[in-house]
Amino acid sequence: MITGIDHVQLAAPPGSEDRLRAFYAGVLGMTEILKPPVLAARGGCWFQAGTGCLHLGIEADFRPARKAHPGLRVAGIDTCAARLAAHGAPVDWDPGLPGHRRFHSADPVGNRLEFVEPG
Incomplete structure (x- = not known):
């Protein structure tokens, strides 16, 4: 029945869109997708x-x-961690997932994020 995960949603406070764009697009390099007008x-x-x-x-x-x-x-978890740290985001390494390297951080509004790289 389920063929994949379409999206994950996190909450954010009113008026935080500029900070979120600076972080997710600017720091992490994600691409912003325009929301349909009724949802925008x-x-x-x-x-x-x-x-x-x-x-x-x-x-x-x-x-x-x-x-x-x-x-x-x-891909390139050390570079990712360094980039986040350079922008003031926390980087908390966690060795608890066998076969992977990972750390936790937070977005500008405090939501927890996990960054993981196999190997």
Whole structure:
């Protein structure tokens, strides 16, 4: 029945779209996807990397996701970690996934993100 995951959605506070664009497109290099007009009126922004999409929706009583998170597969995890650190994002390495290198970080509104590279 299920053939894949279309997108993952995280919440964000009202008025945070510029910070989210600077981070997800500027720092991480994801491509922003234009939202359909009826959905764009709600605020937020959508990004894509490869076949995966990340939607950031506006939530009036926003609380960042501190445990739940998207796992973002990367190539060149050390370069990715250095880039995030250079932009002031936390980089917390976690050796607990056999056969992978990974670390956790946070977006500008505090949502937890996992970056993982096999090998």
